[in-house]
Amino acid sequence: MVETWSVNNQETTKQDINKLIEFRQAIYGHALLARRDALIDLLDALICEGPVSSFPMLSQSSRFQRKWPSLYAAVEDGELDSQWLRNYLAWQVPQQGICVFPIDGSPWPRPRSRVLDDRQFVYQASSSDVNGGTVTVGYPYSLLEWCAEPHSSWSLPVDVRRVPSTQTAQEVGTQQIKALAEARA
Numbered sequence: 075m076v077e078t079w080s081v082n083n084q085e086t087t088k089q090d091i092n093k094l095i096e097f098r099q100a101i102y103g104h105a106l107l108a109r110r111d112a113l114i115d116l117l118d119a120l121i122c123e124g125p126v127s128s129f130p131m132l133s134q135s136s137r138f139q140r141k142w143p144s145l146y147a148a149v150e151d152g153e154l155d156s157q158w159l160r161n162y163l164a165w166q167v168p169q170q171g172i173c174v175f176p177i178d179g180s181p182w183p184r185p186r187s188r189v190l191d192d193r194q195f196v197y198q199a200s201s202s203d204v205n206g207g208t209v210t211v212g213y214p215y216s217l218l219e220w221c222a223e224p225h226s227s228w229s230l231p232v233d234v235r236r237v238p239s240t241q242t243a244q245e246v247g248t249q250q251i252k253a254l255a256e257a258r259a
Contacts, residue, residue: 097166098114100162101114101117101159101162102114104155104158104162105154105155105156105158105159105162106152106153106154106155107152107153107154107155108151108152108153109144109147109148109151109152109153110152111140112140112144112145112147112148112152113148113152113154115137115138115139115140115144115148116132116138116145116148116149118135118137118138119132119133119135119137119138120132121137122135122136122137123135123137129145130142130145132145133145160232160233160253160257161257163230163231163232163233164232164233164254164257164258165257165258166220166230166232167220167230167232167258169258173220174220174221174224175218175219175220175221175232175251175254176218176219176221176229177216177217177218177219177247177250177251178216178217178219179214179215179216179217179237179243180214180215180217181196181197181198181210181212181213181214181215182196182212182213182214182215183196183198183210183211183212184211184212184213185210185211185212190213192213192238192239193211193212193213194211194212194213194214194237194239195209195210195211196209196210196211196212196213196214197209198210198212213236213237214236214237214243215234215235215236215237216234216235216236216237216243216246216247216250217231217233217234218231218232218233218234218247218250218251218254219231219232220232232254233250233253233254235249235250
């Protein structure tokens with residue numbers, strides 16, 4: 075008999091939970107280099123809390139088990155092996171069958187952050203705006219994802235990169251696709 079739990083009204087086995095634990099431990103052990111304890115707590119808080127209205131609110135999460143200065147230390151002093159993480163995420167994708175990897179752009183609006191370098195004009199789509207969206211100042215990002223199932227809204231981001239003003243989204247997307255092909259070879 076297989077022991078199961080209900081998570082979001084879906085059956086989850088102990089094997090599924092163990093895979094998630096192994097995934098988390100691999101991230102902790104290989105991708106997070108400096109301030110790894112605070113970074114893993116921050117990651118847990120981001121995943122579990124959903125939308126938050128401010129960065130300091132993450133320190134109030136039950137998943138963030140440190141004092142609020144550790145939140146800032148994690149971001150300011152934490153180090154991440156982004157290449158290892160990209161490769162690891164690519165390895166999570168099955169090697170057999172047809173794989174669909176959509177690539178898309180997404181803005182991160184930062185209109186009030188006047189001192190941030192390399193901000194650009196970005197289009198922010200909105201269903202509530204009669205014109206369909208607005209132009210604001212912020213950072214454009216390129217997201218390369220894997221769709222596990224056809225016609226599903228769920229996807230696994232395998233590479234996320236900021237598009238600098240010196241490159242186009244197409245150039246960054248091409249770099250992401252080449253890196254994915256190399257990681258999967």
